[in-house]
Amino acid sequence: MSYIYTVRLNGSEVATVSLDGPVRQVPLVLQVSERFRALIESGQWPRGSRIPGENQLAAELGVSRGTVREALRSLSLTGLLEPRVGDGTYVRATNEITGVLVRDDLSSLDDVLDARAGIEAAAARLAARRPDPGGLERLTVALDARAAAHDAADLDAFVSADAAFHRGVVEASGNALLLRLYDAIAEVLTESIHRTASFPEDPRLLQSHLAVFEAIRAGDPEEAGRASYALIETVKQTR
Incomplete structure (x- = not known):
């Protein structure tokens, strides 16, 4: 994004300056986590369902398994997903507010x-x-x-x-x-x-x-x- 500034002195135009906004590249892990969040919110990954494994998700998205793991971990921390040892990862809630409320100590x-x-x-x-x-x-x-x-x-x-x-x-x-x-x-x-x-x-x-x-x-x-x-x-x- 560009911003054009006009500098004036005593009512007379002196110069115009163009400033380009910094380019921000969204981290890959964030992109993947947002993709997963969209699947949850749309109901394609229903609440209570087990989602595909890390290997399958990595292959489908064309990213590393580590990227998928970090994306899933971030959504687990917000309460949207629930990893179960030896059983996979399940959809726990469709939004962060519910994710917090369904914790055992708050529900x-x-x-x-x-x-x-x-x-x-x-x-x-x-x-x-x-x-x-x-x-x-x-x-x-x-x-x-x-x-x-x-x-x-x-x-x-x-x-x-x-x-x-x-x-x-x-x-x-x-x-x-x-x-x-x-x-x-x-x-x-x-x-x-x-x-x-x-x-x-x-x-x-x-x-x-x-x-x-x-x-x-x-x-x-x-x-x-x-x-x-x-x-x-x-x-x-x-x-």
Whole structure:
């Protein structure tokens, strides 16, 4: 990149000077690690999957095995990958925030549920201040899908629908930053749903979800926040 400067003295042009920006070459290890990061974020390397070995990756990229090893090591340090001795390397998370949160010392179920309570209650209050027909429709669709999955005893579909409901509450808040924060830790939150889901579901859980929905639809921020907190407390009691 070039920059042109004009030097003036007492209003008279004296000279022009061109400065070329320094050329920075991205280290090969960084290029390779970014390639791997893109594979993780795009889902081509899904969370929980074992990635190809160092030899295969080196051959496919046309780089040394040492370069691949260093790139994998850098992503392991951020929590995206998890090397397992004698078993290969697995995708641990799709972003650094989740990578930190899934560490054994930071991922207790009660801590995750308490974090969910804080985020979702704040979102529910905001959503109830300005109920949006589109947001209410998304919540209705999620509740219907949740009920259908429960009746079919389809755990994966149930978890997906339940996660969609809770994300829908945050989306309905209209707070873009809150939604980005929620999405950044979505993997941890969805895992908490999976760990607490069971069939048949305790009837109190369905009623708790409906209470949140009804409070948002009624435009009652205080009740929406209270109902959201109560929902998480019910999850704790029934897990």
